[in-house]
Amino acid sequence: MIEIKNLSKSYVRPDGSSVSVLKDISLTVPDRSITAVVGPSGAGKSTLSKCISLLERPSEGSILVNGKDLSNLSGENLRKERRAIGTIFQSSALLHRKTAAQNIALPLEYLGVVKSDIDRRVKELLEAVSLSDRGNYYPSQLSGGQQQRVGIARALALHPQVLLSDEATSGLDPQSTQTILRLLRKLRDEFDLSIILITHEMDVVRNIADSIAAIRDGVIVEQGRVQDLVSNPNSQIGRQLISLKVADAFNNRHLVAELTYGDNVPSDWSQILSRQLNVNVHLLGANIEQIGEKSFYGRALVGFEFLDLNHVDILVISKALQLIGLHAEFKNDTDFNRRVAV
Ligand SMILES: Nc1ncnc2c1ncn2[C@@H]1O[C@H](COP(=O)(O)OP(=O)(O)OP(=O)(O)O)[C@@H](O)[C@H]1O
Numbered sequence: 001m002i003e004i005k006n007l008s009k010s011y012v013r014p015d016g017s018s019v020s021v022l023k024d025i026s027l028t029v030p031d032r033s034i035t036a037v038v039g040p041s042g043a044g045k046s047t048l049s050k051c052i053s054l055l056e057r058p059s060e061g062s063i064l065v066n067g068k069d070l071s072n073l074s075g076e077n078l079r080k081e082r083r084a085i086g087t088i089f090q091s092s093a094l095l096h097r098k099t100a101a102q103n104i105a106l107p108l109e110y111l112g113v114v115k116s117d118i119d120r121r122v123k124e125l126l127e128a129v130s131l132s133d134r135g136n137y138y139p140s141q142l143s144g145g146q147q148q149r150v151g152i153a154r155a156l157a158l159h160p161q162v163l164l165s166d167e168a169t170s171g172l173d174p175q176s177t178q179t180i181l182r183l184l185r186k187l188r189d190e191f192d193l194s195i196i197l198i199t200h201e202m203d204v205v206r207n208i209a210d211s212i213a214a215i216r217d218g219v220i221v222e223q224g225r226v227q228d229l230v231s232n233p234n235s236q237i238g239r240q241l242i243s244l245k246v247a248d249a250f251n252n253r254h255l256v257a258e259l260t261y262g263d264n265v266p267s268d269w270s271q272i273l274s275r276q277l278n279v280n281v282h283l284l285g286a287n288i289e290q291i292g293e294k295s296f297y298g299r300a301l302v303g304f305e306f307l308d309l310n311h312v313d314i315l316v317i318s319k320a321l322q323l324i325g326l327h328a329e330f331k332n333d334t335d336f337n338r339r340v341a342v
C-alpha cells in the first residue's frame with residue numbers, strides 16, 4: 001500500500017520567486033489496486049510522479065509505503081527503500097545496445113546480485129510479461145508494446161510493492177495499449193501491487209482503474225472508487241465514465257437501457273436477468289435514492305450484450321424486466337426504438 005499525505009511541491013524560478021505546482025495532494029492506493037491519476041497537460045502529473053518515486057523531494061507532506069515514510073530518507077537508506085517503488089518509463093528508456101533480457105537485468109546487476117540469480121529472475125520476469133521468446137531481441141527488433149512490456153519487467157525486477165507509470169501507454173496504438181493495461185491488471189493480482197497510472201486520457205484507464213483521481217492546476221478536484229463515481233450523479237468523472245462506457249456499449253452493439261426500480265426488486269436483479277435472457281448484463285452506471293426511512297428507488301444504466309441486435313425480441317426483454325418490477329427505457333437508435341414501439 002502507498003499513502004501520499006498532504007503532498008505539496010514548489011519550484012524556485014530563476015528570478016528567485018517560487019511557483020507552487022502541487023497543493024496538498026492526498027491519495028491512498030491499497031494493495032492489489034489500481035488508481036489512475038488523470039488531468040490535462042500542465043496539471044502537475046509528472047511532478048507528482050517524480051515526487052512519488054522521490055526523484056524530486058516534496059516541499060511538504062509524506063510518501064508512505066506499507067506504513068514506512070520514505071520522504072525524509074536520504075543517501076543509502078533512500079536508495080534501499082526506494083526499491084519498493086518500481087517505475088515504468090516511456091519505452092525510449094530502454095538501452096538500445098542491450099537485449100530485452102539485459103535491460104531487465106540492469107537493476108539486479110546494479111545491486112550486485114550473482115549471475116545465476118539474475119538469470120533465474122530475468123527468466124521469471126520475461127514469463128510474467130509474456131515475452132519468454134524475446135529475451136535475446138534488441139529493442140529495435142521489438143514492437144512498441146513489447147518494448148513497454150520489457151520496461152514493466154524491469155520495473156518489477158526488485159520485487160516492488162508499488163508500480164508507478166507516467167504516460168506508459170502514450171504513443172502506443174489502442175490495441176497495444178489494451179494489452180499493456182490487461183497485463184498491469186494481471187500483475188496487480190499476481191503480485192498484490194499498488195499501481196498508480198498517470199495519464200492525460202481518461203478513456204485509456206476507464207476499464208482498468210479501481211479508483212480515479214482527477215488533478216487540475218496541482219489540486220485533486222475529484223477522487224473515488226470507479227463504482228462510487230458512476231453512481232454519484234454529481235460526479236463529473238462519473239458522468240464522463242458513464243458516457244464513455246455507453247459509447248463503448250453502442251459500438252459493441254449492446255442494447256442499452258435505463259432501468260428504474262423500487263425496493264420490491266430483488267437485489268440480484270442483474271443476475272436474474274442475465275440468466276433469464278441468457279445474455280451478459282453490464283452495469284454502466286447506477287444511482288440509488290432513499291425515500292424516507294426504508295423505501296428507495298434506483299436507476300441503472302445497463303447494456304445487454306447480444307450477439308446480434310437485429311434478432312433481439314424486445315417484447316421478451318420487456319416482459320422479463322416487468323416480471324421483476326423493472327421499468328425500462330431503451331436508448332438505442334431511432335430505428336431500433338421504432339421496432340421497440342411495434
Ligand atoms: N523544474 C521545474 N521548475 C519550474 N516549474 C516546473 C518544473 N517542472 C514542472 N514545472 C511546472 O509545473 C507544472 C506541471 O508540470 P508537469 O510536468 O507536472 O505537468 P503534467 O501534468 O505532467 O503535464 P503533461 O500532461 O503535459 O505531461 C507546469 O506548469 C510546469 O511548467
Ligand SMILES: [Mg+2]
Nearest residue numbers: 045046047166
Ligand atoms: Mg507529464
